[in-house]
Amino acid sequence: xxxxxxxxxxxxxxxxxxxxxxxxxxxxxxxxxxxxxxxxxxxxxxxxxxxxxxxxxxxxxxxxxxxxxxxxxxxxxxxxxxxxxxxxxxxxxxxxxxxxxxxxxxxxxxxxxxxxxxxxxxxxxxxxxxxxxxxxxxxxxxxxxxxxxxxxxxxxxxxxxxxxxxxxxxxxxxxxxxxxxxxxxxxxxxxxxxxxxxxxxxxxxxxxxxxxxxxxxxxxxxxxxxxxxxxxxxxxxxxxxxxxxxxxxxxxxxxxxxxxxxxxxxxxxxxxxxxxxxxxxxxxxxxxxxxxxxxxxxxxxxxxxx
Amino acid sequence: xxxxxxxxxxxxxxxxxxxxxxxxxxxxxxxxxxxxxxxxxxxxxxxxxxxxxxxxxxxxxxxxxxxxxxxxxxxxxxxxxxxxxxxxxxxxxxxxxxxxxxxxxxxxxxxxxxxxxxxxxxxxxxxxxxxxxxxxxxxxxxxxxxxxxxxxxxxxxxxxxxxxxxxxxxxxxxxxxxxxxxxxxxxxxxxxxxxxxxxxxxxxxxxxxxxxxxxxxxxxxxxxxxxxxxxxxxxxxxxxxxxxxxxxxxxxxxxxxxxxxxxxxxxxxxxxxxxxxxxxxxxxxxxxxxxxxxxxxxxxxxxxxxxxxxxxxxxxxxxxxxxxxxxxxxxxxxxxxxxxxxxxxxxxxxxxxxxxxxxxxxxxxxxxxxxxxxxxxxxxxxxxxxxxxxxxxxxxxxxxxxxxxxxxxxxxxxxxxxxxxxxxxxxxxxxxxxxxxxxxxxxxxxxxxxxxxxxxxxxxxxxxxxxxxxxxxxxxxxxxxxxxxxxxxxxxxxxxxxxxxxxxxxxxxxxxxxxxxxxxxxx
Numbered sequence: 001x002x003x004x005x006x007x008x009x010x011x012x013x014x015x016x017x018x019x020x021x022x023x024x025x026x027x028x029x030x031x032x033x034x035x036x037x038x039x040x041x042x043x044x045x046x047x048x049x050x051x052x053x054x055x056x057x058x059x060x061x062x063x064x065x066x067x068x069x070x071x072x073x074x075x076x077x078x079x080x081x082x083x084x085x086x087x088x089x090x091x092x093x094x095x096x097x098x099x100x101x102x103x104x105x106x107x108x109x110x111x112x113x114x115x116x117x118x119x120x121x122x123x124x125x126x127x128x129x130x131x132x133x134x135x136x137x138x139x140x141x142x143x144x145x146x147x148x149x150x151x152x153x154x155x156x157x158x159x160x161x162x163x164x165x166x167x168x169x170x171x172x173x174x175x176x177x178x179x180x181x182x183x184x185x186x187x188x189x190x191x192x193x194x195x196x197x198x199x200x201x202x203x204x205x206x207x208x209x210x211x212x213x214x215x216x217x218x219x220x221x222x223x224x225x226x227x228x229x230x231x232x233x234x235x236x237x238x239x240x241x242x243x244x245x246x247x248x249x250x251x252x253x254x255x256x257x258x259x260x261x262x263x264x265x266x267x268x269x270x271x272x273x274x275x276x277x278x279x280x281x282x283x284x285x286x287x288x289x290x291x292x293x294x295x296x297x298x299x300x301x302x303x304x305x306x
Numbered sequence: 307x308x309x310x311x312x313x314x315x316x317x318x319x320x321x322x323x324x325x326x327x328x329x330x331x332x333x334x335x336x337x338x339x340x341x342x343x344x345x346x347x348x349x350x351x352x353x354x355x356x357x358x359x360x361x362x363x364x365x366x367x368x369x370x371x372x373x374x375x376x377x378x379x380x381x382x383x384x385x386x387x388x389x390x391x392x393x394x395x396x397x398x399x400x401x402x403x404x405x406x407x408x409x410x411x412x413x414x415x416x417x418x419x420x421x422x423x424x425x426x427x428x429x430x431x432x433x434x435x436x437x438x439x440x441x442x443x444x445x446x447x448x449x450x451x452x453x454x455x456x457x458x459x460x461x462x463x464x465x466x467x468x469x470x471x472x473x474x475x476x477x478x479x480x481x482x483x484x485x486x487x488x489x490x491x492x493x494x495x496x497x498x499x500x501x502x503x504x505x506x507x508x509x510x511x512x513x514x515x516x517x518x519x520x521x522x523x524x525x526x527x528x529x530x531x532x533x534x535x536x537x538x539x540x541x542x543x544x545x546x547x548x549x550x551x552x553x554x555x556x557x558x559x560x561x562x563x564x565x566x567x568x569x570x571x572x573x574x575x576x577x578x579x580x581x582x583x584x585x586x587x588x589x590x591x592x593x594x595x596x597x598x599x600x601x602x603x604x605x606x607x608x609x610x611x612x613x614x615x616x617x618x619x620x621x622x623x624x625x626x627x628x629x630x631x632x633x634x635x636x637x638x639x640x641x642x643x644x645x646x647x648x649x650x651x652x653x654x655x656x657x658x659x660x661x662x663x664x665x666x667x668x669x670x671x672x673x674x675x676x677x678x679x680x681x682x683x684x685x686x687x688x689x690x691x692x693x694x695x696x697x698x699x700x701x702x703x704x705x706x707x708x709x710x711x712x713x714x715x716x717x718x719x720x721x722x723x724x725x726x727x728x729x730x731x732x733x734x735x736x737x738x739x740x741x742x743x744x745x746x747x748x749x750x751x752x753x754x755x756x757x758x759x760x761x762x763x764x765x766x767x768x769x770x771x772x773x774x775x776x777x778x779x780x781x782x783x784x785x786x787x788x789x790x791x792x793x794x795x796x797x798x799x800x801x802x803x804x805x806x807x808x809x810x811x812x813x814x815x816x817x818x819x820x821x822x823x824x825x826x827x828x829x
Contacts, residue, residue, distance in 0.1 A: 031713035035720055039376055041732065041744070042453050043751050049448035083520055084368050084504045090520065149551050156559040164556040165547055166522070254547040256522045264364075264521070264548075269713055 004293060012286035019282050020275055024067065028060055033081050033269035054081065067275075077279070078272035082265060087272035090261065091280050095243075097167060098250070098257035099284075102242035104173065105180035106235060113185045114231065117192025122219060124197060132193065136186035148179045148252040165254035176253040180246055184238050191234055195227040202226075228299055236292035244281035355540035356826045358809060360819060361553045361562035365521050365546045370503035371488035372442055372449045372495070377590075377733065377817060380486055382544050384818045385526055387488035387509030390416060390435070391481045395823060397642040397737070397815040399482055403430060403489060403510065405467075407481050414480050418467040422533040424491040425514045432463040437492035439471075447500065451487050454735060455480070476771060479738035482644065485816070486735060512537040512822040521546050526821075534822065542821045554804060557582055563806040563826075566819070569685065570629035576804045585813040588633045588641055589801035590733040593684055595677075595694070595794035599755035600722050604675065609667040611791035614727075615653035617660035617701045618694050620796055627690050632797040637788040638745050640798050642815055645739035645767070647781035650788065652795060660701040674704040678718070678728040681709045685799055691729050694794075722754050731799070737816070739780055743768060746787045755792050763787075 034050040051057040055066065070076040077087040113136075120132035155175060156164040163172050199205060200223055208218045243258065250257035258277055265273040366382045367374040392402035401407060407416045422430040439461045442449040458480075460472040473480060490500075491508035507515045510533065513526035524544040528537045545562060547553040554572050556562045558579055568576065568584065576582050595614070597605045604610045624632045636652035639645055664670065675698075679691035688709060695705040710718065718724040732752060734741050747764050748756035763786040767779035788795070803813050811824035 031711075031717050035716050036713055037374075039374075039450050039453065040716070041735065041751055042450060043456070045445065046448060046450065046453060049445060053448050082367060083365070084370070084501055085520070093520075149549075149555075152552055152555045156561075157555050160559060164559050164561055165552055166545065252549045252552050254522075254545070254549070254552065256519070260548070261521065267711075267713065 005290070008286060008290045008293070012283060015286065016279055016282045019278050020068075020071070021064075023275055023278050024064055024271065025060070027266070027269060027271040027274055028063070031269050032056070033271065036268050037081055054079075071279075077276035080265075080270055080273050082268040082270040082273070087270075087276040090273055091258065091276040094256050094258045094261045095280055095284075097255060098243050098246060098259060101173075101176055101180060101246060101249070101255065101257060102239050104177045105184060105242055106238050108177060108181040109184040109188050109238070110231075110235065112181070113188025114192050117189045118196055118219070118224070120189065120193040121196035121200060129193075132189055136189035138186070139182050140186035140190075142182065144179060144183055144248045145252055147182050148175070148249055151175045151179060152252070165252070167255055172253075176246075176249050176255050179249045179253070180242055184242070187238070188231070188234065191230055192227065195230050196223055199223040199227045225299065229296055232292050232295050232299065236288040240281070240285040240288050243284050244277070356538070357541040357543065358539050358564065358821060358824065358826060359543045359545055359562040360821075361547045361556050361565045362544050363546075363548055363550070363553065363567060366518075366524060366544070368504050369507035369515060369518060370495075370500045371490055371509070372438070372447070372451055372500040372503070374450050376450075380488070381818045382524065383488060383507075383509075384511070384820050385513040385542060385822070386507055386511045386515055387490055388511050389487050389489065390418075390484040392485055393737075393814070393816050393818075395812050395814050399485070399737075401481075403435075404481075404484075409476070409478065409480065412473050412476050414469075414471040414473070414477075415464075416469045416471060418469070419533065420467055422510050423531050424493075424508050424510050425529055426491050426493060426508045428491055428493055430489070430510055432465060432467055432469045434492050435469055435489060436461045436463050437496055438487075438489045441492075441495065441500065442487065449500065454483050454487055475769070477740075478771070478776075479644070479736065479740040482736045482738035483740070485737075513542055516541075532822075537822045538825045539821055557804045557806065560806070563809045564811060564819070565804040566801065566817075568802040568804045570631050570802075573629075573631075573802065581807050583805050583807060585803040585805050585811070586631065586800050587813040587815050589799050589815065590640065590735070590817055591684070591731045591799040592635050592638065592640060592734065593632075593687075593690075593729065593731045593796045593799060594635070594638070595727045595796065596719065596730050596752070596754060597727055597792060597794075598722055598724050599792065601725065603726065604667070604669065604673050605726060607667045608791060609663040610669065610673075611794075612653070612789075613660040613663035613667070613701070614698065614703075614794050615791055616656045616663065617703070618697045618794060618796075619655040620652070621655065623690050623693050624797055627686050627693055628797070631685070631800040631802055633800065635795050635798045637784040637795060638793065639741060639784065640734045640737065643734055643737045643739070643741055645742050645777075645780035645784065647777075647784055650781070650784055653788075653791075657697075657701050664702060669702075672702040672704060674706065675727060676706045676708065676725040678708050678710060678715065678724055678726075680712050680715045680729070683712050683715075684729070684731045687729055690796075694729075720751075727794070729796075739776070740768060742780065742783055742787070746792065753792075757790055757792075760786055760790050760792075 034047050034056055037050055038047050055063060070078065080087045080090055116132045120129040123129050152164050155162045162174055166172055205218060205223060208222055245259050246257060247259040247263050249255065250260035262274055262277040364378050366379045367376055368379060371383045371387045388403050390402060390404040391399060393399055403418060403422060405417045405419045407414060418430060418432060418435065424430060439458065441447055442451045443458060457474040457477060458471055459474050462470040464470050490503055494502050494506050494508050512529055512532045514529050516525040516527045518524045523546065526542040528540050530536055547556055550569060553565050554568065554575060557565045573584055576584050597611060599605060620634055624630060624634065634652050636650045677691065677695055679687055681688040691707060695707045698705050719728055719730060743764050744750050746753060746760055748761050763783040767776060767783045770776035770779050801813060801817055805811060808827050809824060810827060
């Protein structure tokens with residue numbers, strides 16, 4: 001387990017460094033932040049003052065080294081160029097909002113998707129199976145922004161049941177969570193279905209059935225345990241993806257989340273916030289991967305690392 | 307075999323998250339009731355504090371009014387900080403923190419109103435105003451507002467409430483230029499720098515900042531000792547709702563009372579609902595096709611530039627693409643600009659004349675030009691650009707239309723590495739006559755050409771002090787500019803707001819959302 005942790009941490013550090021470096025140069029080479037910080041009609045002298053103030057007038061390699069030093073030595077990602085204040089603080093303020101959203105959405109997807117997937121696999125070819133597959137395909141193919149806007153129109157504008165957006169009180173969670181769960185539930189249904197189906201046709205299942213175990217025991221004791229590995233992987237991947245990538249949902253529902261913050265910041269070339277954001281996402285992915293690895297080992301003791 | 311089934315683990319994990327989330331949600335919920343207290347409009351509870359929620363697309367950049375200068379920040383912070391001069395809701399320039407302002411030659415004498423107090427209790431004095439202006443004018447502070455008052459050379463305090471301001475040239479426009487220069491309490495920023503205002507925003511405005519949650523909401527509460535009396539609305543919330551349709555839905559759902567930037571295709575949704583209405587006014591933003599004349603090419607020939615102006619049917623685009631929510635622009639200035647002359651007619655749509663001019667310029671067999679546009683920056687920018695390109699093609703011009711992400715576009719346009727034509731918008735920042743200099747005089751930030759005749763006409767007009775003479779020369783300068791055709795003149799955007807019926811508020815021509823002027827009716 002220790003070796004797992006050490007290797008995971010090293011991998012993460014290298015990944016984060018590569019990501020930060022790539023993003024730094026991509027952001028800085030694609031446009032001048034000073035132009036976007038100043039009013040469109042600012043004279044060149046004001047633009048120059050801004051460049052000086054934020055050290056944007058140094059050669060880019062020097063800026064890179066200074067910037068990396070700040071991160072490594074002080075954990076300092078710099079000041080937000082768009083809005084004042086520490087870039088890392090901005091990210092850490094919004095990250096929990098995204099984590100909650102992603103966690104709830106994945107949770108809902110699991111609660112709905114796993115039983116549906118199992119039911120579909122066990123009764124392959126039946127109407128229930130076909131319905132589950134059709135349902136999951138439908139969920140996955142609906143564009144996210146459309147689903148979100150339709151929900152707002154129905155539940156806020158016509159029915160007045162729910163607030164259109166924001167993060168104020170439990171009722172404001174319902175639509176954003178549902179919109180994201182729409183995306184992921186279909187994936188879980190299909191994955192669980194195919195995974196369980198594969199295990200059902202494997203040798204050990206035939207053996208279990210052959211020795212007369214009741215079907216219930218076969219499915220729940222043996223098949224599910226083996227079918228769970230891909231589900232764990234998917235859970236950790238989906239958590240990571242939704243954590244930093246729920247841009248559409250966070251924008252439509254005015255959710256103060258990380259994905260929206262990063263995309264807004266890219267528009268302003270607010271690279272300190274973007275870099276702090278991608279770092280947090282990269283770390284989150286690494287932690288989730290690690291958690292998934294640990295879960296494999298717990299769920300299936302045959303898996304050993306070392 | 308007696309262990310719990312392992313597949314329960316992910317579920318437990320999910321449940322744990324769910325619980326954590328509920329906990330988090332509860333604690334961060336703050337005032338749990340969403341919206342405006344208008345959830346039950348029929349009951350009309352007139353007691354209790356009145357609250358108005360404004361749904362905005364992007365957050366204020368800062369609470370410091372001195373450093374950034376973007377339209378969103380100023381129109382919001384206007385409620386917290388005020389300017390020496392301001393405009394009435396009809397666009398008339400009036401003294402505000404100033405009681406009067408007079409100029410003679412290069413000297414303006416400004417008398418402040420007495421008895422105005424900052425939110426801190428400190429009095430607004432000539433010293434305080436001077437501290438603000440000195441801070442803004444110091445180049446080291448990189449204050450965005452500096453661009454509004456570039457030619458002030460000296461600020462002098464001559465009495466507790468009297469300032470003497472000297473400008474490089476006689477400047478009749480100074481009062482108008484002051485309308486977007488917001489004044490903060492110097493006690494906050496003198497030693498600590500303007501950034502300190504982000505933590506401690508102290509102005510003289512009708513509202514003080516209660517709470518700012520970035521990218522979420524800015525909550526303002528009425529300032530009891532406001533010099534014009536306590537505002538009638540107790541609480542104003544500027545809530546960030548980035549998506550346009552969601553913002554309108556929030557209005558229709560009664561969660562917000564005022565929404566700027568309603569696009570034409572969504573106006574019907576509002577007009578069909580009895581609880582909300584549309585307020586529309588010609589705005590500050592003038593959209594035009596800029597030309598990069600620092601590069602030699604077909605556009606160096608005036609006949610080609612004029613041909614482009616004759617080739618485009620702007621009225622058609624205003625009707626069909628913008629659905630009537632724009633006003634034709636003839637020579638760059640907006641309708642309430644001090645130098646605007648309504649007798650100047652725009653270029654007529656005349657494709658024959660365009661072909662003829664192109665032929666005279668030696669392009670009878672056609673020519674190819676690049677045309678750059680941002681997408682989603684201005685109302686229907688890309689749709690309009692496509693139609694403009696089609697109309698140019700109709701007179702024999704091959705148009706190479708390219709779209710760019712805004713940051714990239716801005717850099718290309720600003721550094722004048724952009725080729726030929728580009729669609730862009732500039733705001734009439736002050737509605738002062740000096741706008742004509744800013745738009746067309748050589749050497750200015752967005753002027754990609756230099757013409758002695760244009761420069762001379764502008765200089766002569768702005769130097770004139772006799773009002774009648776000045777107005778005649780300004781009109782003449784506009785005609786010279788129009789004939790030189792440095793732009794393809796297009797339109798002035800309208801500002802369209804969705805407003806809840808309970809809110810009495812009128813759209814202003816200067817985009818400001820000044821809630822002191824608003825009231826809420828019983829329901």
